[in-house]
Amino acid sequence: MIEKLYTERPNLPKVKTPTPPKENPKANYGVIKVTDYLNFDDLLGKIKPIVSDHPKHMESLDIGPNYGQNFGFTLYRTKVPKIKNLVLKGL
Numbered sequence: 836m837i838e839k840l841y842t843e844r845p846n847l848p849k850v851k852t853p854t855p856p857k858e859n860p861k862a863n864y865g866v867i868k869v870t871d872y873l874n875f876d877d878l879l880g881k882i883k884p885i886v887s888d889h890p891k892h893m894e895s896l897d898i899g900p901n902y903g904q905n906f907g908f909t910l911y912r913t914k915v916p917k918i919k920n921l922v923l924k925g926l
Contacts, residue, residue, distance in 0.1 A: 879910070 885896055890911055894903040 893909045894905060896903040898904055
């Protein structure tokens with residue numbers, strides 16, 4: 836067990852860093868022929884979006900019982916309104 840303590844900020848609990856897990860042995864699976872795939876845009880069309888006024892942390896998304904999304908990726912999108920005049924200052 837590594838006995839390093841995180842004490843960079845005052846009044847925070849001291850947390851010990853666990854020992855990293857052992858590395859799994861590597862394997863060579865040879866050549867893999869891709870016969871089918873799912874297009875990313877097709878995938879997005881099958882997922883119900885989560886709409887919010889502000890970005891949410893992936894763990895706060897309402898997709899699972901009391902845990903949100905605890906791994907993977909989150910795609911954030913927004914629409915930027917069109918403006919009539921763009922004024923550049925300080926150039």
